[in-house]
Amino acid sequence: MSKIQTLETYLDAHNFLREIADFHRELDEQFSAIQPLNFPPREKVLELVKDGVPLLQRENFLRQILDATKNFVPYELAEKLLQQDNQSAEKFFSEHEDLNKTLTRKIFWTAVDKLVPAELKRWERDDWQKNYCPICGRRPTMAQLKKFNDGRARYLLCGGCHTLWNWHRLGCPYCGNENLERIHILELDSKMRLDVCEECNCYLKTYSAEDEENIYLRDWTTLHLDLMAEEKSLRKVGAVELE
Numbered sequence: 116m117s118k119i120q121t122l123e124t125y126l127d128a129h130n131f132l133r134e135i136a137d138f139h140r141e142l143d144e145q146f147s148a149i150q151p152l153n154f155p156p157r158e159k160v161l162e163l164v165k166d167g168v169p170l171l172q173r174e175n176f177l178r179q180i181l182d183a184t185k186n187f188v189p190y191e192l193a194e195k196l197l198q199q200d201n202q203s204a205e206k207f208f209s210e211h212e213d214l215n216k217t218l219t220r221k222i223f224w225t226a227v228d229k230l231v232p233a234e235l236k237r238w239e240r241d242d243w244q245k246n247y248c249p250i251c252g253r254r255p256t257m258a259q260l261k262k263f264n265d266g267r268a269r270y271l272l273c274g275g276c277h278t279l280w281n282w283h284r285l286g287c288p289y290c291g292n293e294n295l296e297r298i299h300i301l302e303l304d305s306k307m308r309l310d311v312c313e314e315c316n317c318y319l320k321t322y323s324a325e326d327e328e329n330i331y332l333r334d335w336t337t338l339h340l341d342l343m344a345e346e347k348s349l350r351k352v353g354a355v356e357l358e
Contacts, residue, residue, distance in 0.1 A: 125330045135335050142225055149229040152179055157234055161242060169252035170235070171197060171227075171276075183230050188223040189214075196223050199252055217356045224275045224355040227251065231276045238280035240268065246288040248273035249280055255288055256334050256353030258310070258321040269321075274334055274353045287312035288319065289352050307337055309344060318349045 126136055154160065160170055170176050177197060184193050189211075195204040208216045231250055240263075243249040248271075256274030260267040271282045286293040292314040301309040301318075306327070310319040320340055322331040330336055334354060341351055351357065 119326050120330065122330050122336075125336065129336075129339070132336060132338065135338065139333075139335060142221070146225055146229050149183075149226060151232040152183060152230050154232055154235060160235055164243065164249050167245060169247065169249055171231075171251045180227060180230060184223060184226045187226050188219060192219070193223055196220065197227070197251065220355050228276050231278070236276065236278045238278065240281045243280045244282065246271070246282060246291070248276065248278050250278045251276045253355075254353040255282075255319065256351075256355075257332060258288075258319050259325075259328070259332060260321060260323045261325060272332055274355050279332075287315060287317065289317045290315035303340055303343070306331060307340060309340065309349075311349060316348070316350050317352050318344050 122136075126132055154170070154176070155163070163173070164170055171180055177194070180197060181190055181193050188196070189207075192204060192207045192211075192214075195201075195207060208214060208219075235250060238249060247254055251273060253273050253275040255271035257272040259270045259272065259279070261270060262268075267284070269282055269284050270279050271288055272279050282288060283293075285295060285298075287298060287310075290312060292298065292312050294314070297313040299311050299313070301311060303309065306322060306324045308321050308323055310321050312318070320334075320337055322328070324331070344351065
């Protein structure tokens with residue numbers, strides 16, 4: 116078994132990521148004082164979302180998040196971002212050209228990530244079988260394959276609040292395509308791959324190992340894979356910086 120590497124070791128081997136690593140480190144430090152909100156216990160949350168409506172899409176919890184982030188992002192914009200109303204959000208940005216769109220989105224979702232209790236971010240098998248996040252409602256931006264019985268189970272990762280939940284082992288989480296002849300895998304190295312759907316032309320970055328989640332389950336650490344996908348005219352979904 117290969118030695119588990121640290122994030123610093125990884126960055127030594129991928130020096131071109133140093134600048135973006137520093138940006139994320141600084142952002143984490145600026146938000147380090149934020150405490151998670153007092154949400155219901157896990158068992159209660161499981162009951163609440165049985166109807167398929169994500170936790171933060173519910174009025175009471177949505178308002179809690181908006182109140183907690185109003186010092187970072189305009190209240191009206193934050194509501195549009197949390198409700199995934201991208202058309203209205205884009206209109207807001209066009210009317211407020213002083214706001215840096217990418218940075219504002221990143222700031223908002225970093226705050227949301229800090230405000231959601233850690234115990235609500237790990238969902239076991241059969242807890243939730245939707246192709247969107249049970250906490251905030253975003254589409255996944257990454258996936259991980261974990262050992263399960265004699266095979267492996269697939270977990271989807273939200274790029275917003277970083278919740279991880281189980282979903283079907285096969286199939287496209289974006290368009291629902293289950294025709295395996297229209298899905299192919301680009302093996303990039305021993306730990307990362309792209310699951311590509313030929314129906315919707317989207318890809319899902321997938322971490323196919325365990326124990327180095329701190330490295331490979333961060334969207335920015337595999338930015339070079341996104342650039343490779345862009346060169347192949349593939350479409351990325353779920354990243355908080357994007358629509």
